[in-house]
Amino acid sequence: MSGQVSTQPGQDRACPVASATRRQVAWASVTTEWTAPVVERADPDHVAAERRALEQWLDYHRDTLLTKCAGLTAGQLKRRAVPPSNLSLLGLVRHMADVERGWFRQCAAREDVPDLYWTEADSDADFNDIEAADAAADLDTYRREIVAARKAVAGKGLDDVVPFQWGGADRDIRWIYLHMIEEYARHNGHADLIRECIDGVTGD
Numbered sequence: 230m231s232g233q234v235s236t237q238p239g240q241d242r243a244c245p246v247a248s249a250t251r252r253q254v255a256w257a258s259v260t261t262e263w264t265a266p267v268v269e270r271a272d273p274d275h276v277a278a279e280r281r282a283l284e285q286w287l288d289y290h291r292d293t294l295l296t297k298c299a300g301l302t303a304g305q306l307k308r309r310a311v312p313p314s315n316l317s318l319l320g321l322v323r324h325m326a327d328v329e330r331g332w333f334r335q336c337a338a339r340e341d342v343p344d345l346y347w348t349e350a351d352s353d354a355d356f357n358d359i360e361a362a363d364a365a366a367d368l369d370t371y372r373r374e375i376v377a378a379r380k381a382v383a384g385k386g387l388d389d390v391v392p393f394q395w396g397g398a399d400r401d402i403r404w405i406y407l408h409m410i411e412e413y414a415r416h417n418g419h420a421d422l423i424r425e426c427i428d429g430v431t432g433d
Contacts, residue, residue, distance in 0.1 A: 262302055263302065263303060263364070264299075264300050264301060264302055265295070265298040265300060265301050265364070265368060266299060267299045267300065268292050268295040268296050269292075270289065270292035270293065270296055271285075271289070272289070273285035273289050279387065280387060283387075283406040283407070283410070284379075286410050287406060287409055287410055287413070290409075290410060290413030290414060291325075291375055291413065293413070293417045293420075293433070294321060294322065294325060294416070294420055295322075295371075297318060297420040297421070297423075297424045298318050298319075298322065298368065298420075301424075303319075303363075303365070305318075305427050305428070306319040306322075306364045307359045307360065307362070307364065308423075308427055310422075310423045310426035310427050311422055311423060311426060315353070315356050316356060316419055316423060317359055317423065318420060318424065319359050319362060319364050320355060320357075320359055321416050321419065321423075322367055322368060322371050323345070323346050323355040323356070323359070323362070323367050323370075323371070324346075324355040324416070325371065325412075325413070325416065326345050326346075326367070326370050326374045327344055327345045327347055327355055328409070328412060329371075329374040329375060329378045329409075330342060330344070330345060330374050330378070331344070332378075332405050332408070332409060333377070333378035333379075333381040334374075334377055334378060334381045335394065336391060336393065336394060336405070337391050337402060338381035338382065338385075339391070339394075340381065345370065345374075382402055385402050386402065387401065387406070388401055388403065389402050391405075
């Protein structure tokens with residue numbers, strides 16, 4: 230009969246609008262889980278003055294650590310992927326936030342700021358206390374510490390000598406830059422292995 234819609238036995242009679250709504254809700258539930266943001270990393274210049282070269286290589290390593298975190302959920306960032314080590318990507322981010330603060334703000338600039346995660350009770354709290362940590366907040370803290378670190382030494386020369394407040398020899402700003410690059414290079418090697426164990430992603 231004209232104007233009638235024939236429905237065969239077993240044919241889906243679901244309302245198209247309702248089906249579309251369910252699909253949208255299901256897709257939203259998949260896409261709303263937070264993941265670490267993607268990072269654009271710039272290569273250092275091949276020829277540069279010493280201060281610019283140090284700053285660029287340090288920024289390169291900072292962005293490398295963030296790149297290793299990019300696209301992962303909070304749970305993945307907390308995963309200790311290489312037993313029996315307690316290292317995780319989030320732990321490395323927390324650790325380097327404290328390292329940035331320690332060398333540039335507390336040591337070089339003599340700022341009176343507390344440690345972020347280190348405590349007398351647990352000197353490895355940056356790595357240990359991650360189960361209840363807010364991954365997004367910790368990444369934001371890390372980025373803020375990088376900005377603060379740059380400001381802390383912006384007016385200092387590489388030959389400026391600063392006292393080492395934790396006991397030991399004084400050192401110049403050049404030494405601090407070189408040490409930071411060395412520490413990032415070591416920990417980014419750890420980050421390479423952890424990321425590959427999580428989802429198979431490799432790369433510089």
